[in-house]
Amino acid sequence: MTRKKKVTATVLSQKQIGEQIFDLWLETKLAKNAHPGQFVAVYPHGESMLLPRPISICETDQDKNRLRLVYRVAGKGTAEFSTCKAGDKLNILGVLGNGFPVDKAKGKRVFLMGGGIGIPPMLELAKAMDEKKQILLGYRNKDLFLEEDLEKYGDVYVATEDGSVGTKGTVMDIIKAYSLQADMIMACGPMPMLRAIKEYAAKQGMEAYISLEERMACGVGACLGCVCKTTEEDAHSHVHNARICTEGPVFEAGEVAI
Amino acid sequence: MNTEVKIAGVTFKNPVMTASGTFGSGMEYSDFVDLNRLGAVVTKGVANVPWEGNPTPRVAEVYGGMLNAIGLQNPGIDVFMERDLAFLQKYDTNVIVNVCGKTVSDYLEVVERLSDAPIAMLEINVSCPNVKEGAIAFGQKADSLYDITSQVKKKAKQPVIMKLSPNVTDITEMAKAAEAAGADALSMINTITGMKIDIHRKKFVLANKTGGMSGPAVKPVAVRMVYQTAQAVKIPIIGMGGIGNGEDAVEFLLAGASAVAVGAMNFVNPYTTVEVVEGIEAYMRQHGIENVTELIGAVE
Numbered sequence: 001m002t003r004k005k006k007v008t009a010t011v012l013s014q015k016q017i018g019e020q021i022f023d024l025w026l027e028t029k030l031a032k033n034a035h036p037g038q039f040v041a042v043y044p045h046g047e048s049m050l051l052p053r054p055i056s057i058c059e060t061d062q063d064k065n066r067l068r069l070v071y072r073v074a075g076k077g078t079a080e081f082s083t084c085k086a087g088d089k090l091n092i093l094g095v096l097g098n099g100f101p102v103d104k105a106k107g108k109r110v111f112l113m114g115g116g117i118g119i120p121p122m123l124e125l126a127k128a129m130d131e132k133k134q135i136l137l138g139y140r141n142k143d144l145f146l147e148e149d150l151e152k153y154g155d156v157y158v159a160t161e162d163g164s165v166g167t168k169g170t171v172m173d174i175i176k177a178y179s180l181q182a183d184m185i186m187a188c189g190p191m192p193m194l195r196a197i198k199e200y201a202a203k204q205g206m207e208a209y210i211s212l213e214e215r216m217a218c219g220v221g222a223c224l225g226c227v228c229k230t231t232e233e234d235a236h237s238h239v240h241n242a243r244i245c246t247e248g249p250v251f252e253a254g255e256v257a258i
Numbered sequence: 259m260n261t262e263v264k265i266a267g268v269t270f271k272n273p274v275m276t277a278s279g280t281f282g283s284g285m286e287y288s289d290f291v292d293l294n295r296l297g298a299v300v301t302k303g304v305a306n307v308p309w310e311g312n313p314t315p316r317v318a319e320v321y322g323g324m325l326n327a328i329g330l331q332n333p334g335i336d337v338f339m340e341r342d343l344a345f346l347q348k349y350d351t352n353v354i355v356n357v358c359g360k361t362v363s364d365y366l367e368v369v370e371r372l373s374d375a376p377i378a379m380l381e382i383n384v385s386c387p388n389v390k391e392g393a394i395a396f397g398q399k400a401d402s403l404y405d406i407t408s409q410v411k412k413k414a415k416q417p418v419i420m421k422l423s424p425n426v427t428d429i430t431e432m433a434k435a436a437e438a439a440g441a442d443a444l445s446m447i448n449t450i451t452g453m454k455i456d457i458h459r460k461k462f463v464l465a466n467k468t469g470g471m472s473g474p475a476v477k478p479v480a481v482r483m484v485y486q487t488a489q490a491v492k493i494p495i496i497g498m499g500g501i502g503n504g505e506d507a508v509e510f511l512l513a514g515a516s517a518v519a520v521g522a523m524n525f526v527n528p529y530t531t532v533e534v535v536e537g538i539e540a541y542m543r544q545h546g547i548e549n550v551t552e553l554i555g556a557v558e
Contacts, residue, residue: 003289004528005289006290006527006529048322049319050319050322050323050324050473050474050522050523050525050526051317051324051526052526077319093528214314214315215314215315215316215317216317217317217324217326218286218524218525218528219525220286220287220289220290220528221282221286222281222282222524223279223280223317223328223525224302224316224328224331225315225316225317225326226314226316226317227311227314227316227331228314236333237308237309237310237332237333238308238333238334238337239308239311239333240310241310241311241331246286
């Protein structure tokens, strides 16, 4: 593990790519150490807003020290980030969390499943994996984002809740509609999707790695704010609460009680 | 320039500590901060057995601060001594262990287990607002505070700090009760009970409904309470509440604190503790102050 740092990053570009969805490229040395599924915490400038916002890493260009974040405006902090322009500075803390176990996918057929704002980390993950990938993406409606980026790295299937593009329903409906098969799942998305994946993987006897989120304060494992229930005693507090920021955000689905 | 302070016979290289619960047991921040630079590391509250804490969400941001309702999740004294204390032993800093419990005997069990441990002081948490049993229940009535303080003092091998709650009518009454029962020092303030409601979902933001507020927004309340308490008791006070830089720390010292602790601001800037040390030194240079102790209670 490389040391975590708080650094000042420079905004290289930002554009809106969907309803409340923003695509931000930063220049920062933190890009060098980033692993798919890890995240950074971004600090708002406003002094009334203290806590950094955890945002998953969408893509890196490690040779050029570039880090891409694709995030949804969900409140005052992310609204502030969305106004950043090239040349602006942002303080970020990173890189945080464990990331997806890319090595465990060696030689396996993998579903990469992203739902909504859980789609961005699938891009860096897809880039990092040489295995054959089926990339299953769930959106609310035809307001798609990142699907063209992902098409470069695997077979992309889209589902929309309103049926306006691709399969009507969720990523789970894609599996049924196309009778898709795989040996392993890696996923990030809303809790109902992750619960459905956990159930599906258990029935199929598949390994599934899911990325969780929770309200965080410190991002480094000190405050114990962002825990999730685990099936076994956790290694830190020896209760059944793992820290999403530190032991996670990626867990084997069977390890967590969601 | 001398930044040393003494509290209950214990020497601190400088008056800057960590506030319990905001710094883990030091390990989590050792990527950012050289723990050798700190006057003390005050650890996350530890009980006799592991505690699960509260359901999530446990934290929320509020204007200029935050709410937390962690509920004292901790691994219990066994793991704490084996892992966390062993880790802290590697550093040249004082270790202060924050002790929590549901009953007086829970507290006493932890205090006894720490009898021979290489720690400088004990901090007794009678002020956490986020647990249903214990903690704050002992810190809101002068007679129960007196009782637990005197029982802990009988068992404790190290000097005892009582950590006071601001969620009382008159904090000086609590301070006087702790002093009368033999407390060696006070730390204050613990968090102020607060609440946040998500108006769009019509739900409480925290699963626990209420949480303890900390951060810069509480600092004036904490400074006032430290000042009033310093007028009311003779034992030293460790001041805390929203400290984010050397100037904030000096304000607490002038109000009457003998040392300060950095809490929520660790989350905002993981380098805060060391920056506070450097900020106090810069203030001393700027004002020609030779000994940091000259600042204690020096407000005119």
